[in-house]
Amino acid sequence: MSNNNIVPLDTYWMPFTANRQFKANPRMLSEASGMFYRSDDGREVLDGTAGLWCVNAGHGRKEIAEAVYRQLQKMDYAPPFQMGHSDAFVFADRLARIAPAGLDRIFYTGSGSESVETALKIALAYQRAIGQGTRTRLIGRERGYHGVNFGGISVGGMVSNRRAFPTLPGVDHLRHTHDPLRNIFCDGLPEYGVELADDLERLVQLHGAETIAAVIVEPVAGSTGVLLPPRGYLERLREIATRHGILLIFDEVITGFGRLGAPFAADYFGVTPDIITTAKGLTNGSIPMGAVFCGRHVHDALMVGPENAIELFHGFTYSGHPVACAAGLATLDIYENEGLLTREATVLDTWRTAIQTLRDAPFVIDIRTIGLVAGIELAPRIDAPGARAYDAFVDCFQSGLLIRTTGDTIALSPPLIVDTNHIDRIVTTIQSALSRVT
Numbered sequence: 373m374s375n376n377n378i379v380p381l382d383t384y385w386m387p388f389t390a391n392r393q394f395k396a397n398p399r400m401l402s403e404a405s406g407m408f409y410r411s412d413d414g415r416e417v418l419d420g421t422a423g424l425w426c427v428n429a430g431h432g433r434k435e436i437a438e439a440v441y442r443q444l445q446k447m448d449y450a451p452p453f454q455m456g457h458s459d460a461f462v463f464a465d466r467l468a469r470i471a472p473a474g475l476d477r478i479f480y481t482g483s484g485s486e487s488v489e490t491a492l493k494i495a496l497a498y499q500r501a502i503g504q505g506t507r508t509r510l511i512g513r514e515r516g517y518h519g520v521n522f523g524g525i526s527v528g529g530m531v532s533n534r535r536a537f538p539t540l541p542g543v544d545h546l547r548h549t550h551d552p553l554r555n556i557f558c559d560g561l562p563e564y565g566v567e568l569a570d571d572l573e574r575l576v577q578l579h580g581a582e583t584i585a586a587v588i589v590e591p592v593a594g595s596t597g598v599l600l601p602p603r604g605y606l607e608r609l610r611e612i613a614t615r616h617g618i619l620l621i622f623d624e625v626i627t628g629f630g631r632l633g634a635p636f637a638a639d640y641f642g643v644t645p646d647i648i649t650t651a652k653g654l655t656n657g658s659i660p661m662g663a664v665f666c667g668r669h670v671h672d673a674l675m676v677g678p679e680n681a682i683e684l685f686h687g688f689t690y691s692g693h694p695v696a697c698a699a700g701l702a703t704l705d706i707y708e709n710e711g712l713l714t715r716e717a718t719v720l721d722t723w724r725t726a727i728q729t730l731r732d733a734p735f736v737i738d739i740r741t742i743g744l745v746a747g748i749e750l751a752p753r754i755d756a757p758g759a760r761a762y763d764a765f766v767d768c769f770q771s772g773l774l775i776r777t778t779g780d781t782i783a784l785s786p787p788l789i790v791d792t793n794h795i796d797r798i799v800t801t802i803q804s805a806l807s808r809v810t
């Protein structure tokens with residue numbers, strides 16, 4: 373039985389939601405276990421999105437719940453400024469061991485957006501510390517999503533997130549890499565577009581390398597519809613950034629912690645940035661937390677001056693929160709014990725092959741897959757972009773599957789514990805939803 377009639381809907385201003393449309397016809401979740409949610413009218417809903425790209429080990433993990441409970445009883449909170457608690461150090465050490473080589477200095481935040489702000493500020497502080505204080509410019513990319521704070525929307529490239537707000541001065545953007553004309557239905561990384569990385573070289577020619585601190589990209593852009601980097605693109609970006617003394621930041625808020633079948637996208641692509649931002653899968657989505665992985669060179673450049681001087685004037689009340697650290701440690705145990713950071717190729721192949729069968733479904737104009745991610749792009753309805761995908765989303769939810777849509781792309785990112793039966797159910801549910809939408 374739905375209890376919508378007794379839930380007061382008016383007061384809560386929902387994020388990134390069409391509030392009036394939602395409240396006229398709410399979709400409510402009330403329980404979660406393994407691969408499934410339960411809606412408040414008692415229906416089982418298969419989670420095709422790991423919540424919001426975060427519940428990588430599946431829902432309701434007892435080990436995390438117990439660790440959180442224990443920590444809350446032992447010590448609920450500890451101030452992170454000029455004070456420490458052991459789990460914050462132990463967790464950082466554990467994270468450093470799974471990090472791409474060299475990225476072994478960890479700064480804690482409370483979310484992906486905070487990780488992005490932190491990374492951008494660390495990049496600026498680093499350049500100043502090495503005597504490159506003229507490097508204040510930040511470079512992002514069109515169609516990038518880096519959270520919702522002012523730094524993140526400035527380097528981000530989603531027009532709706534930017535148009536109502538002022539953005540940082542001295543920011544420029546690379547062109548996005550989405551080129552459906554050349555890369556349509558490519559099975560694997562796009563063949564064409566490596567030259568788009570040369571945009572960084574052009575911006576160097578335009579602004580002068582000595583003005584540019586850092587470039588930030590999502591290795592795989594999630595929020596604008598699962599856009600994969602063209603073959604060789606990230607390598608070339610790395611090469612140009614290094615040549616010009618520009619720090620390379622990978623925003624791995626969604627690609628971190630096994631999403632691509634490797635611990636990080638940096639591992640998957642074999643390209644090592646100077647800084648990596650993470651959140652989401654860090655605690656399996658259970659307790660809000662983010663972490664910024666910094667190269668040793670970046671960190672060490674700031675460990676200078678008198679020993680009693682604070683090296684970086686930055687941090688959050690909830691940096692290294694003991695309960696979040698406990699959740700994170702329990703999450704890492706699960707990832708390691710169950711091999712979730714490197715799921716076997718057979719599962720990834722089953723995923724890719726099954727998703728590719730949707731290419732003949734109604735309205736599908738492109739499919740992009742990588743690791744346990746898929747983007748299924750639908751032809752937009754004339755004069756109503758996004759409406760068709762939204763209808764598919766509602767239809768799937770009614771049929772017991774949670775998907776996510778952005779524009780007219782269905783984005784899938786199931787918990788990494790997904791098996792063949794779940795994959796079949798995801799594909800058949802989407803197939804029949806697409807046969808019903810108009």
Ligand SMILES: Cc1ncc(COP(=O)(O)O)c(C=O)c1O
Binds near residue numbers: 484488517518623652
């Ligand atoms: C690549 C990327 N960066 C940053 C963020 C922001 O994370 P949060 O919503 O935790 O602030 C997201 C969220 O989806 C993301 O996908």
